[in-house]
Amino acid sequence: MVKPATTKDDAHALFYSLRSAYSATPTNLKIIDLYVVFAVFTALIQVAYMAIVGSFPFNSFLSGVLSCVGTAVLAVCLRIQVNKENKEFKDLPPERAFADFVLCNLVLHLVIMNFLG
């Protein structure tokens, strides 16, 4: 007897299919995804701290959050450029993209450090 398809089963099926599809991605993209998740989590923790103690040194809070968000965004850009399935950036060597990533990160962090106070 075939069970009727419940939402719960659908969610499970969706989750598993996503997981299996995801495992097919190249390792370097997975590294970048992990980095992005790490950055976002750090930002969330900072927001939680601010929610608890108040936003007195607001500049510090902003710089912290912006640092995480900025680096996450740059990592996403790197992922886009490095992804071989992306036809737009076919001719761009991945080392070049990485060099851009490093440079932009350094500039971002200079600004962040200045704003940190």
Place this chain on the structure above:
Amino acid sequence: MEIQRTKSLMQRGKIGNCTVYCVKTHRRRLRLPFRLVSSPSIKFEMMWKLGFAFLLVAAASICEAAAIFSPISEAHRSAALELFSPAAGMFTSLEEASESLRTFEVLGIEIGTDLKDSTCKSVVDALSSGSPNSKDLYYALRVSSVLKCKISEGDLTGGVALRLKDFVKDAKSLLDFYYSIGGLVLIKDQASEVDVLLEDADGIFRSVKDLSQSDGKWRYNSNNPESSTYAAGIALETLSGIITLKSSEIDGNLIHALKKDVVKLFDNVDKYDDGAYYFDDQFVDASGHQGPVSATSSVVRGLTTLASTSGSLNIPGDKILGLARFFLGIGVPGTGKDLYYQIDALACLDQNRVLVPLILSLPASVLSITSQDKLKVKVTTVLGSTGPPLSVKLMQVFSSGSKDASIINKELKFDHKEAVHVLDALPAGVDVGEYVFAFEIALSDLEHKKIYATGGRTKVPVYVTGVVKVENDKVEVLESDSVETQQKLDLPGKNDVALAANHLQKLRFSFQLTTPLQNPFKPHQALLKLRHESGVEHSFVVGNSGKLFETTLDFLGLVENFFYLSGKYDIELTVGDAAMENSFLQPLGHIELDLPDAPEKSARPPAQPINPYLRYGPKPEIAHVFRSQEKRPPQELSYAFLGLVFVPFLAFLIGLLRLGVNMKNFPTSTIPAAFAILFHGGIAAVLGLYGLFWLKLDLFTTLKTLGVMGIFLMFVGHRALSHLASASEKVKSA
């Protein structure tokens, strides 16, 4: 010099308890139509007639000019010490030395032996040097005559005498004659064995006399037509020197003509109102002698020297007395030269063969009725030494307020101990106020009339002070001329009345002043002052009618003057006069005034002077209140979250390990490996720089270092990544 004269008129010693400064103005007098003759041989009836005529003229005149001349005092001594003390212990020139030493000699001041020795040494140097100037020799001899230096050693004086005689022969101008002949006379006094007599005394006398002029003045030399009185004095001294030094007789007619010239000189004498006579020169010559002090002094010196050598001169006593009065009226001069001229002239007048002036002075010209002061009169010579026996009579008393003079004719008693003439009691009717007392001196020995000049009637101003009683003093508030409140006062003691009035009422204040002799007294100042609590003041003069002093303040008319200020006004009364011993400035109490409100266009009360301490003094200290610190979270919470922030990082590292990261792509050959290491090292260094920047560096240092590092990183990164890129290309193509 005029300033000094009026100053001496204003110094009057203690003028009683005067609350306001009273200035005695110099009053003019009308010229008398006749001249008072000084000789006391006029009989009593004549004196009465003169007195009456005087009374008539005095009634017509406004006031008499009276002055007090005092002989030389300690003030002159201290001034001499101050003006003549030589800088650096030595006199700058022999001329200055001779002036200073002569002044010290007359005033009786001793000089130190060091100064004496050094001056004598310079004298000897001057005499022994071959100076072609007779002036130096003259002043050197003058100095040595005062100091009694030893100049008779060797043939010093003899040589000098010969040189001076040569100078006399070659002399052309008056000053040449003066210095050379003066020098010879001084040698004669100091070294009597030296021969100083002049051969052609008559001829020299004539050549000096030729420089004289018809008006009595002398010229300095025959070329220059300008003449001066100072030169006249010098010439007289020179001519008397020639008379002393004569070896043969000089023509008596010449001397007679000279005496007539001296009398003519006195025709040009100038006069002050108070009886001082003086000579004045109009021009300033090259040697700087100008002014009446030097000219008069020179004339006095000349004529007294002439009188001592050739017998008496016919000069009236009042002129000699006038010259003495002139010098005494200067007071204490401010410059050394003026002081020297004054003292030298007075020393000549003190003992001279013309007439010795006798000065009548009052040791105290302010007498107090309360302490029953007696009037004391001193008669001395100009230098302060005692005169011959004489008697002093008080002839008249002039009152300043009224115009009449009472004739007294009372003789003063002579007190031998103090050498003063004392008036036992003040004349009847002499009350508090200013008076002029006229004294007359009568010499006991009639022979002395030819020796001394007493000067007829001498007028001196005298102040009589006393305690003035205040009677019937009261203050009233009037309501349409009927007395509403009345308060008696206790002046001049303390009072504290409290009155109240509105603008429809009047304030009346009255009192009477009585002198010790029960006469009404009119003070110089009687002022009533009302002061508001804000500081605005209003003063009113208390007018008098006969005996009663009264002022009525009608507030209706004064409302605008008071600037419509209602409130508490302090009342103050000031009554003052120079002759009042108990002048007072008393607060009387206060009055509450109720004035209507000020209309729109009325004047504002004047701004009160700002208290400078309030405006410019230190301001109150400001205590700064700082913004309170923001509340910080507890440290444990912050540390907890710090730990919590590292958790995602750990999760990231663990995730990387699970994904299976490796370093396979790391270049193996040396150079690319080195570049790769440097690339990673460079990134780490930049991040380390950021850390330092956050901790302590500033932006500029960071940016500079970052620039350097960035260039390095770019280069290294390029090499490393291009190597990697070429490696992956090789793999792709392969």
